[in-house]
Amino acid sequence: MTFRGMATVSYYAADHAAARAWYTQVTGVEPYFLRDGYAEWRLGDRQAELGLVDARYRAPGTPTGAVGAVLYWHVDDIEGELARLLDLGATLQDKPQDRGRGFITATVLDPFGNLLGIMYNPHYLEML
Structure with a gap:
């Protein structure tokens, strides 16, 4: 198999310091890796990586705003x-949707313009 699992998802923010503080509050942990314009957290049961990149490092021509794929993080509630x-300042993008067989998704826009998905995923729990 070529794809073995999600390694890192990266979000961009023009106000990197504010975004770092927001994601630290959201995740409940401090980033484990820091350097100028970049912060990274290891999260969850499989230690998936969330990277926060200062928007000044965005590749030229990269679309901005609520575009692209949505990565859904499993949540129990x-x-x-x-x-x-x-409550922490995200904006509702897609209200909770029952996708069948116990899968429920919702999407918000973080205060920095990134799509952030959450999902109750029974398959995730079965894999544990």
């Missing part, structure tokens, strides 16, 4: 986590 994200 979709309604509770969605409410918490909204």
Whole structure:
């Protein structure tokens, strides 16, 4: 198999310091790796990496705003986590949707313009 799992997802932010503080609050942990314009957290059961990149390092011509793929992070309580994200300043993009067989997704826009997906995923729990 070529693809073995998600290694790192990167979000961009023009106000890197504010975004770093926001994601530290959202995740509940400090970044484990820091350098100028970059912060990285290891999260969850499989230690997936979330990278936060200063927008000045965005490749020229890269679209900005709510575009591209949505990466969904598994959460045990979709309604509770969605409410918490909204309380922390995220904006609702896609309300909770029952996708069938126990899969529920929701998407917010973080305060820095990135799509952030959350999902209750029974398959994720089965794999653990």
